[in-house]
Amino acid sequence: xVEALNSHVDIGALLDKLxxxxxxxATLRRLLSRSHNLYDGRGANQVSRIRGYIxxxxxxxxxxxxxxxxxxxxxxxxxxxxxxxxxxxxxRGADFFNEExxxxxxxxxxxxxxxxxxxxxxxxEPEWPVEHPTSALTEIFSTLGSFGKNAAPVKAHLRGFLEQxxxxxxxxxxxxxIIADIEREPDAEICCCSPPDLGGYxxxxxxxxxxxxxxxxxxxxxATLSLSxxxxxxxxxxxxxxxxxxxxxxxxxxxxxxxxxQRKLESCGQLGSVRTAAISYDPEYDSPAGLRAYCENRxxxxxxxxxxxxxxxxxxxxxxxxxxxxxxxxxxxxxxxIELFVLDSAGKIKSTFAHLQWDVDAVASEAAKLIR
Amino acid sequence: MSNYRKRLLEEVRxxxxxxxxxxxxxxxxxxxxxxxxxxxxxxxxxFGQESLDLALSIVEEHDASPSLRALALEKAxxxxxxxxxxxxxxxxxxxxxxxxxxxxxxxxxVLQVNSFSSPILLGARPxxxxxxxxxxxxxxxxxxxxxxxxxxxxxxEYVQRKLLEGLRxxxxxxxxxxxxxxxxxxxxxxxxxxxxxEIVQSPPNAGAKKAAIRALAxxxxxxxxxxxxxxxxxxxxxxxxxxxVSLHRVAPSKMISSSKAILEDSEENEELKVALLNSLIHVPxxxxxxxxxxxxxxxEAAKEESTKLSVAKLRKRVED
Numbered sequence: 001x002v003e004a005l006n007s008h009v010d011i012g013a014l015l016d017k018l019x020x021x022x023x024x025x026a027t028l029r030r031l032l033s034r035s036h037n038l039y040d041g042r043g044a045n046q047v048s049r050i051r052g053y054i055x056x057x058x059x060x061x062x063x064x065x066x067x068x069x070x071x072x073x074x075x076x077x078x079x080x081x082x083x084x085x086x087x088x089x090x091x092r093g094a095d096f097f098n099e100e101x102x103x104x105x106x107x108x109x110x111x112x113x114x115x116x117x118x119x120x121x122x123x124x125e126p127e128w129p130v131e132h133p134t135s136a137l138t139e140i141f142s143t144l145g146s147f148g149k150n151a152a153p154v155k156a157h158l159r160g161f162l163e164q165x166x167x168x169x170x171x172x173x174x175x176x177x178i179i180a181d182i183e184r185e186p187d188a189e190i191c192c193c194s195p196p197d198l199g200g201y202x203x204x205x206x207x208x209x210x211x212x213x214x215x216x217x218x219x220x221x222x223a224t225l226s227l228s229x230x231x232x233x234x235x236x237x238x239x240x241x242x243x244x245x246x247x248x249x250x251x252x253x254x255x256x257x258x259x260x261x262q263r264k265l266e267s268c269g270q271l272g273s274v275r276t277a278a279i280s281y282d283p284e285y286d287s288p289a290g291l292r293a294y295c296e297n298r299x300x301x302x303x304x305x306x307x308x309x310x311x312x313x314x315x316x317x318x319x320x321x322x323x324x325x326x327x328x329x330x331x332x333x334x335x336x337x338i339e340l341f342v343l344d345s346a347g348k349i350k351s352t353f354a355h356l357q358w359d360v361d362a363v364a365s366e367a368a369k370l371i372r
Numbered sequence: 373m374s375n376y377r378k379r380l381l382e383e384v385r386x387x388x389x390x391x392x393x394x395x396x397x398x399x400x401x402x403x404x405x406x407x408x409x410x411x412x413x414x415x416x417x418x419f420g421q422e423s424l425d426l427a428l429s430i431v432e433e434h435d436a437s438p439s440l441r442a443l444a445l446e447k448a449x450x451x452x453x454x455x456x457x458x459x460x461x462x463x464x465x466x467x468x469x470x471x472x473x474x475x476x477x478x479x480x481x482v483l484q485v486n487s488f489s490s491p492i493l494l495g496a497r498p499x500x501x502x503x504x505x506x507x508x509x510x511x512x513x514x515x516x517x518x519x520x521x522x523x524x525x526x527x528x529e530y531v532q533r534k535l536l537e538g539l540r541x542x543x544x545x546x547x548x549x550x551x552x553x554x555x556x557x558x559x560x561x562x563x564x565x566x567x568x569x570e571i572v573q574s575p576p577n578a579g580a581k582k583a584a585i586r587a588l589a590x591x592x593x594x595x596x597x598x599x600x601x602x603x604x605x606x607x608x609x610x611x612x613x614x615x616x617v618s619l620h621r622v623a624p625s626k627m628i629s630s631s632k633a634i635l636e637d638s639e640e641n642e643e644l645k646v647a648l649l650n651s652l653i654h655v656p657x658x659x660x661x662x663x664x665x666x667x668x669x670x671x672e673a674a675k676e677e678s679t680k681l682s683v684a685k686l687r688k689r690v691e692d
Contacts, residue, residue, distance in 0.1 A: 117498055
């Protein structure tokens with residue numbers, strides 16, 4: 001039913017209907033994946049509005065543990081105040097706590113503090129002025145406040161925020177209230193019942209979604225080759241990016257970290273045994289010269305089998321094989337998740353790092369297991 | 373201003389009584405607006421609480437001339453940026469439709485300046501953006517345009533929604549279609565490419581058509597569409613050239629081959645040929661030798677005197 005809709009008015013009415021009860025919210029969860037065809041043809045702001053509205057609705061009834069990856073990725077990497085506010089609100093509804101939540105909320109403060117915005121979740125497409133506005137920072141600190149004594153580990157950070165000129169008096173009042181709650185009954189036991197294992201969202205999966213036969217790619221030097229042949233020669237670490245990404249915490253950081261990963265492999269004497277490759281989400285725009293410049297500027301080493309690619313045929317096969325978390329409006333990327341894959345020398349996916357920022361050492365460790 | 377008052381002001385300045393007396397002059401509601409304006413304009417900067425209080429008292433003087441009140445706001449801009457309370461008050465003035473246009477524009481200017489320089493305004497940013505969104509339908513057109521453009525530069529969802537709505541239904545348009553298209557093009561992730569192609573095919577006016585063609589320069593899927601406009605002899609030369617420029621962004625080789633075909637076609641419009649040649653000599657894909665050959669070929673084939681003159685200028689440019 002939801003896939004058949006293509007008008008914003010219909011979407012808003014449906015989302016309001018579904019978020020009203022638990023069964024509806026279960027349906028909404030399926031729509032959080034960026035690759036859902038509901039987002040086909042929608043621009044970045046529209047995808048954010050839909051996904052943010054859904055995330056915010058999870059406050060009531062509380063998010064499930066499988067929702068955490070969508071919540072935490074926004075807090076960790078997003079620079080969109082609407083998404084950050086929605087994620088903070090969703091987290092506030094959780095009936096479980098993990099001390100790592102505090103780090104994610106602090107990262108969200110760092111990402112959003114200079115670009116906060118006036119937000120409302122009272123309706124899908126509000127008209128301005130709105131009656132009960134909130135903001136991303138307000139939602140973040142409300143969530144921190146909801147943790148009560150559990151927020152004690154970040155008390156020093158909170159005191160530091162009070163010294164910052166760019167936090168408004170109302171935000172500082174919120175912070176003071178959080179600190180007061182923390183300091184009240186300082187010896188009371190901090191609750192950490194049933195902390196979910198956040199585990200970095202490393203998944204183990206095989207390439208069950210078709211194959212890459214017939215997929216041709218072009219590298220940073222303009223050379224074309226078969227992707228399946230490239231992947232069948234050595235274990236390969238593949239990540240996805242595009243040069244027109246406007247979030248520095250995503251594609252730019254991904255390539256920078258891929259370059260760091262290369263250096264890690266080099267230090268372990270494994271740079272010749274494992275390949276690294278970056279594939280563009282935007283093959284119609286990202287030219288070989290553009291790929292080379294973007295990656296070189298971030299320290300990527302183009303030697304041996306280490307390359308940047310754009311697809312010249314059968315791009316949809318790549319999307320399906322890797323189950324890419326990306327949506328498009330025409331040829332332009334609307335939104336995408338952070339994703340990295342480790343493949344064995346037969347071209348099978350052995351590990352997936354998705355949603356959250358992947359750790360260089362963790363990826364290197366997974367790749368090392370595949371070296372004969 | 374009367375001659376007496378002019379002499380008095382000059383005397384004050386000459387005697388070096390300086391800012392203090394100018395401030396008193398500016399503050400005094402008994403003096404005429406022109407004299408007060410001149411006194412305030414002559415103050416190089418507002419230093420200290422007393423000066424700020426003076427400026428703010430003039431801003432709140434509803435019977436004073438709008439230009440004087442606006443000037444007081446501008447003079448106090450930097451100090452306003454250091455106070456959350458004052459920033460909120462300036463936002464209130466901006467949103468108050470009963471305030472004179474000049475005063476509201478000055479308020480908007482103060483906020484814009486401080487959006488670059490004031491950390492305090494960062495804290496008030498949610499209120500500032502909320503105010504701008506409220507202003508996208510303001511009856512004062514200049515304020516409306518500034519608000520829309522400021523939001524569009526920030527890739528604001530609300531203003532994009534409103535601009536798209538206005539392009540789909542002209543009864544809801546907030547600004548002219550050319551400006552709406554230009555503001556939408558500030559965000560390559562806005563979902564407007566199909567609409568832009570429709571506007572090119574059925575434009576409300578020539579300006580909107582050209583703006584839509586320019587905006588398609590970042591959409592690789594529009595390359596065949598842009599090429600079809602470039603090669604369509606029924607289109608105006610200006611439109612065809614605009615298509616060539618946009619086409620070069622997404623498909624340089626296609627633009628070059630189609631442009632060269634036009635240059636070699638003796639039936640083609642010479643004005644267009646000159647414009648295309650001017651573009652071709654500036655693209656990195658063509659070399660100096662090739663450029664000279666194209667210029668010489670057009671010069672030999674030119675029928676219009678204006679074309680020959682233009683070719684001569686191009687030849688000189690390439691040789692230089």
